[in-house]
Amino acid sequence: MIPTSEPKARLRPGEGAIARLACLVLQPVLTRVVRRVAARHPSLFARLGPHQTTDFLIDPVELPFALHLRPDPQALVFRAVPRDTAPQAGATIRGRFLLLLELIDAEQDGDAAFFSRDLEVSGDTEAVVRLRNALDDMDGSLAEEASAMFGVPGRAVLARLRRAYPDATKPQEYA
Amino acid sequence: MSLAELICPAGTPAALRTAVDAGADAVYCGFQDATNARNFPGLNFTPVELAEAVAYAHARGTKVLLALNTYPPAGKVDLWRQAADTGARLGVDAFIVADMGVADYIARTYPGIRLHLSVQAAASSPEAIRYYCENFGVKRVVLPRILTIPEIRQIRREIPCEIETFIFGNHGLMVEGRCSLTNYLTGQSTNMDGVCSPASDVEYVRDADGSMSSQLAGFTIDRFGPEEKAGYPTICKGRYAAPHRPEGYYAFEEPVSLNLSRLLPELIEAGVHAFKIEGRQRSKSYVRSVVRAFRAAVDDIKAGREANIADLIALTEGQKQTQGAFETKKWR
Amino acid sequence: MAVKTMTKLTLGPIAYHWPADARRDFYARIADEAPVDEVYLGEVICSKRAPFHEADLPVTIERLERAGKTVILSTLAEVMLKRERKATEDLAAMDAPEIEINNAAGLFARGKRPHRIGPFMNAYNEATIAWMAGKGATHVCLPAEMPAPAIAAAARAACALGLGVEVQVYGRASLAVSARCYHARAHGRTKDNCQFVCEEDPDGMPLRTRDDRPILRVNGIQTLSESYIDLLPEAARLVADGVTHLRLMPQAVDMVAVAQVFRDVLDGRVPTGEADARLATLSGDAGLSNGFYHGTAGYRRIAAAAPA
Numbered sequence: 001m002i003p004t005s006e007p008k009a010r011l012r013p014g015e016g017a018i019a020r021l022a023c024l025v026l027q028p029v030l031t032r033v034v035r036r037v038a039a040r041h042p043s044l045f046a047r048l049g050p051h052q053t054t055d056f057l058i059d060p061v062e063l064p065f066a067l068h069l070r071p072d073p074q075a076l077v078f079r080a081v082p083r084d085t086a087p088q089a090g091a092t093i094r095g096r097f098l099l100l101l102e103l104i105d106a107e108q109d110g111d112a113a114f115f116s117r118d119l120e121v122s123g124d125t126e127a128v129v130r131l132r133n134a135l136d137d138m139d140g141s142l143a144e145e146a147s148a149m150f151g152v153p154g155r156a157v158l159a160r161l162r163r164a165y166p167d168a169t170k171p172q173e174y175a
Numbered sequence: 176m177s178l179a180e181l182i183c184p185a186g187t188p189a190a191l192r193t194a195v196d197a198g199a200d201a202v203y204c205g206f207q208d209a210t211n212a213r214n215f216p217g218l219n220f221t222p223v224e225l226a227e228a229v230a231y232a233h234a235r236g237t238k239v240l241l242a243l244n245t246y247p248p249a250g251k252v253d254l255w256r257q258a259a260d261t262g263a264r265l266g267v268d269a270f271i272v273a274d275m276g277v278a279d280y281i282a283r284t285y286p287g288i289r290l291h292l293s294v295q296a297a298a299s300s301p302e303a304i305r306y307y308c309e310n311f312g313v314k315r316v317v318l319p320r321i322l323t324i325p326e327i328r329q330i331r332r333e334i335p336c337e338i339e340t341f342i343f344g345n346h347g348l349m350v351e352g353r354c355s356l357t358n359y360l361t362g363q364s365t366n367m368d369g370v371c372s373p374a375s376d377v378e379y380v381r382d383a384d385g386s387m388s389s390q391l392a393g394f395t396i397d398r399f400g401p402e403e404k405a406g407y408p409t410i411c412k413g414r415y416a417a418p419h420r421p422e423g424y425y426a427f428e429e430p431v432s433l434n435l436s437r438l439l440p441e442l443i444e445a446g447v448h449a450f451k452i453e454g455r456q457r458s459k460s461y462v463r464s465v466v467r468a469f470r471a472a473v474d475d476i477k478a479g480r481e482a483n484i485a486d487l488i489a490l491t492e493g494q495k496q497t498q499g500a501f502e503t504k505k506w507r
Numbered sequence: 508m509a510v511k512t513m514t515k516l517t518l519g520p521i522a523y524h525w526p527a528d529a530r531r532d533f534y535a536r537i538a539d540e541a542p543v544d545e546v547y548l549g550e551v552i553c554s555k556r557a558p559f560h561e562a563d564l565p566v567t568i569e570r571l572e573r574a575g576k577t578v579i580l581s582t583l584a585e586v587m588l589k590r591e592r593k594a595t596e597d598l599a600a601m602d603a604p605e606i607e608i609n610n611a612a613g614l615f616a617r618g619k620r621p622h623r624i625g626p627f628m629n630a631y632n633e634a635t636i637a638w639m640a641g642k643g644a645t646h647v648c649l650p651a652e653m654p655a656p657a658i659a660a661a662a663r664a665a666c667a668l669g670l671g672v673e674v675q676v677y678g679r680a681s682l683a684v685s686a687r688c689y690h691a692r693a694h695g696r697t698k699d700n701c702q703f704v705c706e707e708d709p710d711g712m713p714l715r716t717r718d719d720r721p722i723l724r725v726n727g728i729q730t731l732s733e734s735y736i737d738l739l740p741e742a743a744r745l746v747a748d749g750v751t752h753l754r755l756m757p758q759a760v761d762m763v764a765v766a767q768v769f770r771d772v773l774d775g776r777v778p779t780g781e782a783d784a785r786l787a788t789l790s791g792d793a794g795l796s797n798g799f800y801h802g803t804a805g806y807r808r809i810a811a812a813a814p815a
Contacts, residue, residue, distance in 0.1 A: 047187075047217040106189075109461040112490045115405050115430070122381060126216050126374035133217030136458045137187035246631040248653060249660035276634025299587045299686075302595070302612035309615075310642075321587065321686030349683035349730070350585060353627060355652040356682050356723075359732055359805035362798065364652055367631065388717075392804060395716045411683070415714035415722065417693050426689055426714055426725065500686060507687045507698040 019064040019082035026080045030067070033146040034078035038071075040145075045073045047134035051127040057089035060097035071131070091123035091131075098162070103132070105141045179439075179473050180449040182240070182339060183466050186218045186456055191228045193459040194237075198470030201238035203271060204228065204455065205369075209251075210258040211242040212295055212351075213455040214369030226265045238268035243281075244293035246274045246352070246366040256280055263288055271317070272296075273352050278311040291315040291339070295352035295366075301333035308336050315339055317451060319350060320433060321500045321507075324445050331446035340442060342435040343465055344453025345492065346499055348411045348428045356410040360392045372409045379408075406430020406493045430493030435501055436469070436484035440476055442501075461490055514746050514773050515544040516766060517673060519756040520551045520581045522681070523726055524705045527560050533757070534567045538574035541763045542770040545577040545752065549598070551584050551609055551625075552684070553727045554591045555701070568604060578604040584627040584684055585728065586612040607648070619643040626650055626675065627684070631657070633664030646671035648754065651680040651736065654802035655744070662749030671751045676738035677765060677786075678756025679711065679724060679731040679793075680805060689725040698728075710759035710793075721794075732805060737795035739783050740811040742772055764789050779811075 038044070045052055048071055055077075058067040066086050070077035081087070093100065095118055102108040103119070110132050113119035121128045135142075147154035183199035185191035194202045205211025207219040220228060225241075232239045241262040247255045255277050262270060263285045270288060272278045273295035281290060294317040298304045307313040315337040318327065331338055349356070358364040361376045372391055380388040385401035389408040396413035399405050406412045411427040420426075435442065439450070450473070452465055465487060472482035488494055500506045518537060521530065537546060548567060550557040568578045582598050583591050598606050599616035608614055609625035623646040624630050624639055630647045639647065647670055649661055662672045690712060691701035705712075711724030711731050724731040735758060738745065742753060753773075755765060768786050771777040777785075787795055798807035 046221075049216065103458075106458055106460045109458045109464075109490055111407075111457055111492075112461070115492055115494055116489065117387075117399070117401075117403070117405055120379070120381070120387070122379055125377040125379065129215065129374040130217035132458070133187060133215075137189045139189050139192070246629055247634070248657035249632040249636075249664065250657055252632050252634050274629070274631065274635055275638045276632050276636075279638045280634065296611070298611055299585070300592055300610075300612045302592060302615040303586065303610060306611045306615035319686070326587070348687060349685050352629060353584070354683040355650075355680070355799075355805065356730065358652045358799065359680070359682050360722075362803040362805075362807075366629065366650070366652070367657075394720060394722060395718045398717050410723075414717060416717070416719070417712055417714055417725070419693055423717055424693070426693065426723075427685070427687070427730075504699065505697050 016082060016084060019084075023065050023080035023082060026065075029150070030078045030080060032149060034069075034076050036149060037142060037145070038073060038076055041138050042073075044134045044138060045071065047137060048130050051090075051124070051130045054090040054124060054127045055087055056127065056131060057086055057092040058100060059083075059092055059094040060100055061094060063097055071134075089123060091121065091125070091127040093128060093131075094120040094122075101143055104135055105143050106136050106138075107141075178448055179443050179477065181466065181469055181473055182449050182451040184344075184452055184455040184457065184462060185228070186213065186215075186454075187459070188220065188224045188228050190455075190459040190462050191239075192231055193462045194466050195232050195235050197463050197466035199237055199466055201240055201268065201449075202228075202232060203240040203242055203451075205242040206258050206261075208254065208258070209245055209367065209369045210247075210255050212244050212293075212365065212369045212371075213242070214245075215456050216374055218456060222261050222265065225262070225267075229265050229267060233266070240269045240271055240291065241267040242271045242293065243277055244271050244273045244295045245369045246295075247277065248367045252276060259285070269314070275311075278307065278313070282311040286312070289314045291317060292336075293317055293352070294319055294341070297350045297352045299350075301330050304330070304334045304336065308334065315448065317341075320347060321350070323504050324438065324441050324501055327442070327447065327501075328445040337448035338446060339449040339451050340435075340447050340501075341433060341453055342439065342442070342450040343469065343487070344432060344457075345407070346428065346431055346433040346497060354411075360394055360410065372407065377408045404430065404493045404495070412492070429495065431495040431497045432491035432493075433499050434487060434491065434496035435498055436472060436482070436487070438498060438501055439472060439482060443476060457490075464490060514742075514750075515671075515752045516542065516769055516773065517545040517752050517754045518543045518547065518762070518766070519675065519678070519754045520547040520549055521757045522552055522679075522729060522731070523709055523711065523757075523759075524553070524556050524559075524703060525709055526706060527563060529709070530560050531563055531567070533762070534571060536763055537766075538570045538576065541766040543576065543755070543766050545579060546571050547579045547581045547607055549581040551581050551627075552729045553688070553705075554583055554588065554594060555698075556703070556705075556727075557594065559703075572604075579607050579623060580604055581607040581625055582609050582613040584609040584625075585686070586610045587686065607646075614639075614642065617643065621645045623671075624648060626681070631661070633661060636661060636665050636670065637668060640665075640668040640670055644670060646673065646752070648673040648675070648752075651675045652799045652805065655741075655748070655800050656802075658745070658750065658800075659748035666749045666751075672749060673752035673754050674738070674745055674750050675736055675756060676742060676745070676753040676769065678735050678758050679733075680736050680799065681729055682723070682732055682805075683730040685728050685730070688728050689730070690727050693725065701727075732796070734794040734796035734806050734808075735790050736797065736799070737783070737786060737790075738797055738800055739769060739772060739786055740779055741797060741800055742769070743779075746773075758790075758793070760789055760791060760793075
């Protein structure tokens with residue numbers, strides 16, 4: 001079960017300012033990541049079909065901001081947004097950050113996460129299914145790929161992130 | 176002892192490579208259209224992708240089975256014929272079919288390619304199976320998930336073809352190929368369009384108390400409490416009220432998956448030739464875990480060792496598993 | 508409405524577990540009063556029920572035939588157990604009356620001798636119908652979920668081969684069958700100790716969604732639509748498209764009157780609009796639907812286009 005209720009209710013005092021700052025810092029990274037992925041995995045867009053222009057809100061429940069993805073090959077959008085200014089999304093995917101990362105990397109099974117209620121989807125279900133299938137058809141690890149773009153510091157951040165969430169990673173392999 | 180081949184699902188090229196690498200003896204897949212029963216958005220193969228997949232699988236000694244297991248509505252038969260032509264040209268090892276017209280076309284046009292009878296044909300008796308064997312030269316039947324092991328053993332004695340049974344995955348309750356539940360609510364047909372609870376008609380609605388309603392075409396199929404495990408939004412796994420069950424109950428089946436890992440030796444002994452893992456709509460993470468686990472188990476059994484099946488419960492629907500009809504006819 | 512009077516009206520097999528005396532009364536009335544041309548008899552859904560009414564079959568057949576009706580015996584939709592295999596084989600061995608086959612086990616037993624193809628046989632297309640005709644099929648009942656263009660294409664192909672073509676135009680649609688008995692399940696029993704609890708629901712056991720919307724009906728191992736299919740407004744087009752037989756599925760309503768409404772429209776005696784209003788009244792609380800025919804959700808009711 002995801003330990004939160006409505007996004008807006010989650011905003012704590014002072015969090016708005018932190019969220020806006022975090023988004024500013026993060027944005028250049030996100031832009032580079034998404035451009036790189038789009039260039040290396042063009043088949044991804046075919047599987048998205050009509051949902052290339054859908055606005056996805058990826059909502060890591062424990063972070064102070066959400067991610068807005070619009071996988072339009074003509075005008076890619078991937079940006080961090082404070083929850084209080086998040087756009088009206090066609091589809092929302094909500095869960096713990098590392099779970100979302102592992103879903104993107106096909107380390108975890110989306111249906112299983114849905115059955116266990118760790119993953120919540122709302123809005124256009126077909127859009128979510130298409131995005132899932134498109135991402136699942138990519139070989140290799142997106143997280144590795146993205147972190148490698150930033151050399152040693154990037155990989156260190158990813159490793160630290162994974163260590164910080166021992167309960168959500170490997171050991172129990174789907175237990 | 177039978178071959179105990181492991182037949183594994185592939186919804187995307189990456190999943191196919193994952194299944195091959197994890198030890199599949201054969202993978203089954205379909206095109207991106209109504210010619211197969213997992214015609215889901217963003218899933219399946221283009222002809223170019225299938226060509227690459229066949230090359231990848233064959234280079235590693237793995238067979239590729241092409242599912243053409245839906246029922247063409249009159250006036251649209253050509254789409255199925257073209258799919259068969261493409262599959263034959265790309266060198267698939269077998270076609271999995273349900274419709275007699277499709278079976279007849281392939282049997283006449285490509286007599287050198289194996290025909291497998293899909294579970295969608297719902298052949299559940301020796302006579303029904305023999306009808307397809309004698310008329311279309313079917314080499315293998317995929318049995319409906321409604322038979323006990325003694326019944327499978329009996330069928331095996333009376334038919335001239337191989338038997339494939341499901342051992343893991345989604346546990347369909349209705350006789351496959353005879354279900355119009357989805358069409359009744361959504362206007363899209365499982366038999367003719369290859370869809371089951373299409374995502375375009377599914378909506379998850381979060382209620383104020385943290386519970387979640389799953390809706391299909393505006394009908395509330397189920398409502399899950401905040402801590403309750405969920406299942407697929409299919410009509411046959413929904414909760415309804417009946418005159419004797421005003422509180423609401425799973426009228427057909429709970430969200431639960433089939434897992435026959437403990438019955439593998441008995442199934443082999445009963446004469447089952449091939450074990451099928453359901454889940455072309457699942458991720459390659461699922462494919463990797465399930466194929467690996469069953470590969471190890473089958474290898475252990477073949478070597479005369481006790482099989483030690485990894486825990487796959489987290490991958491099951493509702494995080495619950497059953498041996499269904501295979502274990503006891505009380506299931507019925 | 509000018510429609511060929513040669514179009515036959517048929518009465519499908521009773522899907523439910525009606526008590527033996529209710530069946531006797533039902534068929535006596537059908538024989539004496541209902542303007543149907545052909546009547547399908549026999550247990551199609553659950554082999555456990557067959558012993559309750561098998562003994563009456565010879566008398567019922569004789570009674571219906573004496574009234575000028577053609578009688579056809581239908582085989583089981585699901586054949587798995589020994590008794591089901593035997594029942595199918597026995598029916599397939601008969602020379603008269605005609606038989607309608609609902610499972611490939613029946614096709615196997617029948618060989619190339621003449622037979623009808625039932626709605627559970629999945630005769631969806633011209634290739635399959637041609638295959639079946641080559642094996643002795645003389646008549647085909649199309650699946651209830653087929654949309655109009657596919658019905659027309661299938662009917663054209665079947666007519667060219669000299670086959671009769673039948674479409675269900677009234678009653679609940681069969682949406683699924685299973686190995687499990689859902690009537691027994693609702694009462695905490697299994698199929699083997701069901702105690703024939705399905706007898707309590709002569710028009711199926713209603714299921715409602717959690718927000719209290721009627722959705723489906725359970726009939727033993729079968730799941731049916733909540734709404735009754737009603738293709739009375741579409742009858743003229745069905746006939747024009749080559750459909751030769753219109754099937755009424757028995758429901759717990761006045762089926763004699765239902766048959767009369769359809770006959771009146773086929774014969775051009777009553778305008779369709781007026782007849783359809785009468786049909787709605789006869790159908791009681793059941794909603795009427797024609798969504799499958801119009802290529803949309805089966806439960807929907809699509810209004811007829813205004814006549815040109």
